[in-house]
Amino acid sequence: MSADVEHPRTADLQLERVLHALSDPIRLQIVRNLANCESLACGAMDYPVAKSTLSHHLRVLRLSGLTHTDIVGTQRFISLRHDDIENRFPGLLAVIGAVRDPQHSAH
C-alpha cells in the first residue's frame, strides 16, 4: 500500500524534472542500483549521506516519477519505475547506465 505517498502519473512525467532528479550523484547512483532490484528497503540502502539527506533524495526521485515507494508496515520499499520511464523517455535509462542486467530478463 502506498496511500500516503504521492506519485506522478506516467503521462504527467516531465523530462526536465527527471533530469534534475538525476543531476545529483547520490540520486543517480540510487537509480543505477535500483535497476536490477525488484524493490529495495530504505533501511537496506547504504550511501554516504545522513538519513535525512537520503530521505530528501528519495522524495525528489519519487516526485520526479523515477521511483515508486511502497509502504509495508513500518518499512518503505523503493523501486525504479523502469517501464514508465522507458515508455515516456525511451533510451534515458540506458544513457545513465540504469539498465537491467540481461540475466534478469526472461529468455
Next chain:
Amino acid sequence: MSADVEHPRTADLQLERVLHALSDPIRLQIVRNLANCESLACGAMDYPVAKSTLSHHLRVLRLSGLTHTDIVGTQRFISLRHDDIENRFPGLLAVIGAVRDPQHSAH
C-alpha cells in the same frame, strides 16, 4: 577566438552536470534549437527571459560542456558540442530531442 571563455575538456565532462544543465526548460530548448545550427549568435536568440537570465543559462550550458562559445568581435556565437556529448554520453542528445535533422547529414 574564445580565449577568455572557459570550456571543459571532453574527458572532463560529468554526466550529473550535463543533466543539471538540461533540467531547466529554457536551457533544454536552447540545446534543442542548437541541434540544427552550426552556431547561433547570442543576439539572435529569442527566449522569454531577461538578457541577464539568458547569459546565465548560456554560462551553465557552456560550463557543463554542452555548448561552445566563440567570441568574434563583439558577438558571441554558441554551438552545440554535438560530437563531444555523443562521444561521452551516447544517445543522450537523442533522448532529449536534440538530434540533427537528417537533411543536415551528408548523403
